[in-house]
Amino acid sequence: MKLDTKQDFRQWMFQVLDPLKPLYSEGCARLHLGDSGVTYPKVSAEMEAFSRPLWALVPFWLGGGTGFEDIYQTGLKNGTDPDHPEYWGGFGDYDQRFVEMAAIACGLIFTPGKVWEPLDEKGKDDLANWLYAINEHIIPDCNWQFFMILVNVALKKLGRRYDKDRLKSGLLKIESYYTGDGWYRDGGSSQKDYYISFALHYYGLMYAKAMEAEDPDRCLRFKERAVLFARDFLYWFDENGAALPYGRSLSYRFGQAAFWSAYVFAGLDDIPTGVVKGIISRHISWWMDQTMFDRDGILTIGYSYPNLIMAERYNAPGSPYWAMKLLLCLALEDDHPFWKAESEELPELSEIKLLKQADMLMHRNGKDVISYPAGVCEKYGHGHVPEKYSKFAYSTRFGFSVARSQIILHENAPDSSLAFVIDGDDYVFVRKYSDSYEVLEDRVISKWHPFPGIQVTSTIIPVEQGHLRIHEIESEYDCTAYDCGFSVEKFTKSYEQKAEGEKSSVTYDTQGCHVSGKGPEAQGIVIEADPNTNVLYPNASIPAVSYRIKKGKFIRLETVVTTFING
Known part of the structure; x- marks a missing residue:
């Protein structure tokens, strides 16, 4: 499978997401994709499945695409309406729904015309109030801090109530995770895995894109760290497009290369654009040669094939759609050098x-x-x-x-x-x-x-x-x-x-x-x-x-x- 043009990438997104369309609930706020167990309740699992396609759809809309808008406008309205039967509910500490707020927040930051402006005043009030609740509960001292950060950035940009102190404290915690040479630790964890690339760096670069005018020094630091990290992260990729199977959350599959989309989205080019495009294109092609979909075209829990044995306790049927973060490159304008570049092989790397x-x-x-x-x-x-x-x-x-x-x-x-x-x-x-x-x-x-x-x-x-x-x-x-x-x-x-x-x-x-x-x-x-x-x-x-x-x-x-x- 060869992906070259922007249209190629868009078509591939629809190939992955179109099988979901018949499965959205009547009120569009929930998405039931399977019945295997997870550590959080059904409402959270179905809300997660609803939210995670936004990691591709928001860039797609930002890049000029159309599709899925009606589903997400309706779902956001109903899911945050306390009087609607598909209401996503209130929260407890460490709530999984805080994770899923991040994709919604990015929609509000980058594509308000798709997910905010079409709502009536009550819908806007309900959505803003529902999101604000992340400030009223305990969240883990790890990459989850970025979910709170992005939500508060979104609320601030929309002129809604946000928590300035929580935004500041979250950013200070992210700073404390930095260990040098482009690398972070994930809160108190000593493990160095894909959460450094598809979480801490990814969200940092989205923040850098969103807040460059308001917080230029921090945004510059996030970019400089990503440049350093990229030089090491190249080594995790095979010439055939595969990434190193290592660490947890491997069911997020092609999210392994999401960092590279964030890299070009943030305007970084220390690694040549053609090399980055080659990594992303080969990575998608490698994954399309695996058996990661079920017979209906739904992503499964597993890695190269459906496999619950290797899964984590937080892998719900909709969890694999975090992989859609790879398609942040769809936000790039039509004449961006990424679309014009030829896919290049990896540079010469040390043995x-x-x-x-x-x-x-x-x-x-x-x-x-x-x-x-x-x-x-x-x-x-x-x-x-x-x-x-x-x-x-x-x-x-x-x-x-x-x-x-x-x-x-x-x-x-x-x-x-x-x-x-x-x-x-x-x-x-x-x-x-x-x-x-x-x-x-x-x-x-x-x-x-x-x-x-x-x-x-x-x-x-x-x-x-x-x-x-x-x-x-x-x-x-x-x-x-x-x-x-x-x-x-x-x-x-x-x-x-x-x-x-x-x-x-x-x-x-x-x-x-x-x-x-x-x-x-x-x-x-x-x-x-x-x-x-x-x-x-x-x-x-x-x-x-x-x-x-x-x-x-x-x-x-x-x-x-x-x-x-x-x-």
Whole structure:
């Protein structure tokens, strides 16, 4: 799929959003897309599904497009009318509806002629009062501060009651999250993931566009930080358009490249416009080759295919439409250089790149993009935190796996991990987080414990066609350690798996992974992972080497993981 002209991008937006039209409620304020559970009530889930398409529609309208206006004018009127049966309701602290206010606020800021001016006075009063409620409740100390900021900016610009103090305090909190070199932390979280790009930078650049006259110094800072961040973020993208599957909220799919649309929207060009266009176009094309829609054309929860196993507890049926943030580029005027530019390939990038602020090494290993993170994450979170942040390696071509359970290797699917099974038990223990770590120019060193009484120091070193792992282990238990390579797709052309001596491999005609080891009683094995554990493909096998660990002894293991890709 080739996207080049503004009309191409518009047509693609309609391809994604048109299947929603029959599913809006009679009063247009709610959108029921499925029945899977989430941590917030049905009204919030249906309001979320209503709101998230606005991330594409507002830029589309700003860029001169027409369509969906009647639905959203009617829905905004009814959803904020306390007397209407489709009223979205009042709030509690940490309310999900505060998240969804941001897209509405952007509509009021950038396209008031579409979502504000058509309302009668009562409709305007109801909408303004409903939005103002974000100032009367507790919101998390994280990227959610931007939802409050954008709402207050919108109310201020419309001449409505807003909270000057909350606006100021929110902006100060965002400033406190900045860690340097273009990177933020997401509030108190130590995790560095797509929330830095599609949340903190994205909203910062929208603020910069909206408030340049009123708050020029801050807007300039937001832009300067985005320029620095972009130089690092290039490394998260594959030449084929895929972005690195890493971290949480992967069900937002093509939102992974939303930063690049915000980049051009804010007028930034340190990265050539043709390169940015190439990233966005290839990214969309890559996603359109995946099976992310159901038979009715509705985005599903999952990543490369529908998959509730890998989802977070906050993923409702409408949540994936946050991905529409990618289409902020539709706001660009018809004669903008973005539309005139030819899509360009990525610039020449270093084979090994230290992203110090992200606590990871990036490795462009042939056609694969691999990240070696330090295992920095919250100890408790929204689901599958160790799998999404604490594996030794993440790959654009092999993805990663999430556990179906902590019992039995094939249910745990511990790819790119050192997994321990203590004698006499069936539980599988992996790196949940690092107790301490060091990320150097050529290696990542972490100290961690899979279980009290087992201490591990792991050193990950990129090498030609893969990486070397050195593990130093002291254990109070007799156990078996399984050093696992990448998951490899199963049931494919020329599929083959082998386990001989200290080696194992899983391959098919276009790619594969080989693992070899040195250590006590090293033995190659292949783990046939449970279905739907890998985020890229529903069936996978994992080459690994097992080692015997004796209690009370210092053990050193060396494992080499190599891959090949022929397409």
